[in-house]
Amino acid sequence: MLRKLADVDREVENVLKRFGIPCLKQEQRTILNCLIQNRDCVAVLPTGFGKSLPFQLYLPVKRALVGDNSYGKVIVCCPLVSLMQDQVNKLTSLGLVTAAFRCKDKETDELIEAGEVDIIYTSPESLVGDSHWRSTIQRLNVTAIVVDEFHTIATWGGLEADEEGKVFRKWLRHLGEIRSLYPGASLLALSATCTKTIKRRVTDVLGLKDYDFITMSPHKTNxxxxxxxxxxxxxxxxxxxxxxxxxxxxxxxxxxxxxxxxxxxxxxxxxxxxxxxxxxxxxxxxxxxxxxxxxxxxxxxxxxxxxxxxxxxxxxxxxxxxxxxxxxxxxxxxxxxxxxxxxxxxxxxxxxxxxxxxxxxxxxxxxxxxxxxxxxxxxxxxxxxxxxxxxxxxxxxxxxxxxxxxxxxxxxNLPFVDDILESSGSDSDSDTISYEYDSGDDLNNDTN
Known part of the structure; x- marks a missing residue:
């Protein structure tokens, strides 16, 4: 049973001290409240805003409130390994919770499966694409699911339901399956950018109907x-x-x-x-x-x-x-x-x-x-x-x-090249984007 609001404020303040942060922004606190109250939430906030902080605070605060040091686990699904590494390193240095990402090594995977890791970072390919691992971790008491960089569900997974064969990373379009693995868990979807079209696609894929929507303009004046x-x-x-x-x-x-x-x-x-x-x-x-x-x-x-x-x-x-x-x-x-x-x-x-x-x-x-x-x-x-x-x-x-x-x-001072769009229909070159995974890679073992 959760205690009164003053208790929540006090526990948030205590945990923030360990992070070296004086207070939460209003939007961050709203996200944290959603997690604590087991509500779904979609947050679109600018880069550098601190979108990850609320779910990193969630377990320490919730455990203090319910008086259970073993309360729950958090799964963070992210398509970018470097981002997962960065967050795991920061959380590990603080010592408030244990954090690790799947596929780092065999020993880490075993710790995750044994329930020794509080915040579990994983790729879409591991979470919904690996049936054996999915069934293994289903027995964990997961109370919150985070889908980070959720716009990639549409940009890499495709805007249309019939694009299965030509998308960049197909398992992004199946992330809604995680709701069936942990039906009692709240879901938090985070991104810095979201058009109306992407929002419709993402909420459909994730099965989001009744949720809090928090947003700020992506306009950065500097x-x-x-x-x-x-x-x-x-x-x-x-x-x-x-x-x-x-x-x-x-x-x-x-x-x-x-x-x-x-x-x-x-x-x-x-x-x-x-x-x-x-x-x-x-x-x-x-x-x-x-x-x-x-x-x-x-x-x-x-x-x-x-x-x-x-x-x-x-x-x-x-x-x-x-x-x-x-x-x-x-x-x-x-x-x-x-x-x-x-x-x-x-x-x-x-x-x-x-x-x-x-x-x-x-x-x-x-x-x-x-x-x-x-x-x-x-x-x-x-x-x-x-x-x-x-x-x-x-x-x-x-x-x-x-x-x-x-x-x-x-x-x-670079030399000027005229006729900006004269070659836009040419087939002589392809776009130069290079992504983290190639469709032919073994995605469950990729560490790029």
Whole structure:
């Protein structure tokens, strides 16, 4: 039996001290209340907001309230291994709960199956695609299920019910089956981006009918959007980044070697290098440039990242907002730069084509699938027409005090390539997105 509200407040405050956080934001507290009261919840909150904190607090708070140190387990289903690793490491360092992700190693899997792990991280492929493991963990007392990055149910699992044979990761479209495994558990779905179409698809897949919906605009005022059409040769399109670092080296001769400032992160990167890259990104380090595919993960907390450069357009506006969302999490002025050439446009959605060919504010164009007309008018009145909004608004800015970062200046000086959409129908090149899993991989054993 739960005690009165004052008891809940006190226990939340006690647990927050261990996290080093003074208080919860209103939306975070609402999510936590849903979990404590066993209600389903869908939360769409900006990147860097702290969406994961409520479910990480849930077990310590609930156990204190019910007086049972063994109360319940939480399953977190996430499509990104790097994100799971990041959260497991943080929770393990705090020591409030035990956390692990399946497929790390045989010993960890055995601990999970024995009920020794409080917060169990797993991929969709493991959770619903592995029938043996699913039946093994069904006996655990799971009281809450978290579906993280839920937009991937639609973007990677497909918007239509009849797309089974051509989707990127088919088990995302079957996540609703977990409700039958734990019918008494509450379900929390989290994402930073969600269009109306995606919301309908996700709630249908997950069987959500009566649920709390918490949302905030994905509009981040500190991110400037810049688009540049570049030469199809990737070497000539990206060499300018090295030129910037070399210039820094000349101005500061005591800087480390260039190779110490740059790291690679992709599906073939060794586990040791992946771990080191994540540590360097989330801590104060010399690392300045990471060349990565989406194997790096959408939710890794890189607090001091102020430039995200994407070579090749994403498939959709949802993907672009997710990828650039790790930019400027500290609130400082930041840039989201999209470099592309026409051959890469044949497989992208119309919302990205509209973003690229826009002759007016790119920010407004990017946010159209996510905001109401009233919300868009609010964005227009506060952001557009300023040099910190986008490369188009920069041209009409009248502030008389425009200033640009080193990165912005470098992009402005790139050779101009005309005719933005002239090659959009060409079949000579495919989109350059590289995802974490390939349809031919053994997904249950992948650790990318």
């Amino acid at each position: 991110i400037k959007y810049i688009v540049k059409k570049v030469d199809p040769q990737i070497e000539s399109s990206m060499i300018w980044i090295l030129d910037i670092i070399r210039q820094m080296k000349e101005n500061f001769p005591h800087m480390p070697k260039i190779e110490e400032l740059i790291e690679m992160y992709h599906s073939e990167t060794s586990e040791e290098k992946k771990k080191k890259a994540i540590e360097n990104l989330t801590n104060d380090s010399l690392l300045r440039v990471v060349v990565a595919t989406s194997a790096l993960g959408m939710g890794v907390n890189v607090a001091t990242c102020h430039n995200v450069i994407r070579y090749g357009p994403p498939k959709s506006a949802v993907d672009f907002l997710q990828e650039t969302g790790r930019d400027g999490r500290d609130g400082q002025h930041s840039c989201a730069i999209l470099l592309f050439h026409g051959h890469q446009l044949r497989n992208v959605d119309q919302d990205i084509k509209d973003f690229l060919k826009s002759t007016e504010c790119r920010r407004l164009q990017l946010l159209k699938p996510f905001l109401s007309d009233e919300e868009l008018r609010s964005v227009q009145s506060t952001s557009t027409g300023q040099h910190v909004c986008c490369d188009i608004c920069e041209q009409i800015c009248s502030c008389q005090s425009c200033s640009f970062t080193v990165m912005e200046k470098a992009v402005k």
